[in-house]
Amino acid sequence: MKFPVAYRVYKGKSTPTPTTLAREMLRTIPDFIRSPFRIRVLADSGFEAAVFLDEVRQLGFEFVVGVRTTRRTERRYRSARQLDHAQPAGLWPWRGAHQPHTIRSYTTGVRAYLAYALTLGWKRLTEHDTDLTIGYIRGLEGQGMKPGTINSRRSAARALYRTLRWANVLEGDPFADTPRAHDTEDKWTKLEAYSREDINALLALADADETRFLLLGAHGALRMSELIGLRWQHIDLLKRVMVVTGKARKTATAHLTAALTESLSQVPEEEREGPVLAW
Helix, strand or coil: CCCCCCCCCCCCCCCCCHHHHHHHHHHCHHHHHCCCCEEEECCEEEEHHHHHHHHHHHHHEEEECCCCCCCCCCCCCCCHCCCCCCCHHCCCCCCHHCHHHHHHHHHHHHHHHHHHHHHHHHHHHHHHHHHHHHHHHHHCCCCCCCCHHHHHHHHHHHHHHHHHHHCCCCCCHHHHHCCCCCCCCCCCHCCCCCHHHHHHHHHCCHHHHHHHHHHHCCHHHHHHHHHHHHHHHHHCCCCCCEEEEHHHHEEEECCCCHHHHHHCCCCCCCHCCEEECCC
């Protein structure tokens, strides 16, 4: 004979995960069932997260849980307790596809979040605890950080949760329900780009190398990382184009202005190897 004790309904994305719901449900099993019976939990491979198995064990239940044959456990973190000794730069399974500046930014963000969260108890990291994440954002605002910096820290912390879900440490994504910081300052009151007069004044004082640097930024619209990574083999002076590698290693073709083409052409052909900028 079977009779229901409790049930939970998964309501979709941005709500408590099935694993979290199952843990909550198991806690509600009454003593009059626990005492005379030996409880055995049966679950499919969707409930193989370490946090779920730890919960079942702490409740004193036996369990039989399916595990995918393709699941990889090598070099993964078994529980959130190990975060105390983890190196943030080693948490990213995808780190090879990002620029060094991105890795540094995310590492800083992860260290800041762990310094905040672990003082409140590592177990809160395993829950869909929006109070924890919203409190973190409010704390950054209280420190006087700009919205852009706050959102960068938020992205790093959310990437940490994404990595821990990938490692089957937890299932929650509390930052999905934690809003981004909004910039209340009007865009037109912020510092504008250099005017044409400003650029001309800088060019009047620049040497040949500095002129190429200024024109690649002003006319080519290159970011600093793109300026540093630009090589002569990426430039075709005859067609007046250059291939730029930007964020996430995406490439784009940019056209050269007449002034930029002239500046680049002044470099002798035998010296057009390696980085375009001499610094």
